[in-house]
Ligand SMILES: Nc1ncnc2c1ncn2[C@@H]1O[C@H](COP(=O)(O)OP(=O)(O)O)[C@@H](O)[C@H]1O
């Protein structure tokens with residue numbers, strides 16, 4: 083069977099990673115969460131005092147630090163889940179907090195940050211057989227991906243999904259704060275100058291507001307089969 087590249091983009095918290103992970107497991111492909119990489123850079127900034135007291139990024143200092151930021155992924159053998167490592171340290175939990183979510187979009191808007199991460203992402207996909215989710219995968223990272231999906235759902239539904247997820251992990255967060263974060267990130271991600279969030283012309287649009295996890299998984303598997311068997 084031919085190996086392809088699958089790009090899953092879309093708005094925050096709509097289920098991209100869930101869909102991408104499920105599909106990759108089913109078809110034996112590598113799964114990469116590109117958002118985790120932008121989150122890891124943001125965590126690095128928090129830990130290295132690269133935000134000023136007003137919350138602005140110390141851009142030139144971050145530029146100097148870029149060569150010292152190494153992001154890798156490893157499967158946790160106990161849970162079979164993919165964990166993100168920042169300079170050798172497992173940061174999977176830390177990068178999912180609302181603090182990181184509230185700072186990640188301005189970091190992701192910086193051209194030199196995108197340049198460094200996109201290069202690594204392209205390298206990860208050079209042998210194909212990969213599912214990657216994010217904001218610019220079908221437009222900038224893999225413009226020639228054989229299957230491109232663009233996922234959306236209403237902001238309220240997305241915020242509720244993220245709220246439930248954080249509650250289940252025992253993290254305190256208010257629904258209103260999460261809704262604000264989801265809408266604010268969508269705004270910054272769509273309006274930034276470098277590779278803004280937008281649907282690639284040849285991407286298939288999926289509104290999963292009313293789909294269950296298993297319905298969206300089946301839908302995506304059908305899209306994959308259509309491309310590889312056509
Ligand atoms: N169709 C769905 N119905 C209900 N919850 C969903 C659905 N798809 C994903 N979720 C849940 O929504 C939350 C956000 O999903 P995630 O895959 O992390 O989104 P994204 O990668 O787009 O930010 C997760 O807790 C996930 O389990």
Ligand SMILES: Nc1ccn([C@@H]2O[C@H](COP(=O)(O)OP(=O)(O)O)[C@@H](O)[C@H]2O)c(=O)n1
Pocket residue numbers: 093094095096099116117118120121186187188190191215216217218219267268271
């Ligand atoms: N390919 C990507 C992936 C994420 N991002 C940025 O990283 C942030 C976090 O991405 P994410 O996929 O973890 O976000 P969630 O939708 O999972 O909350 C996004 O809001 C974007 O600002 C990006 O700019 N490009």
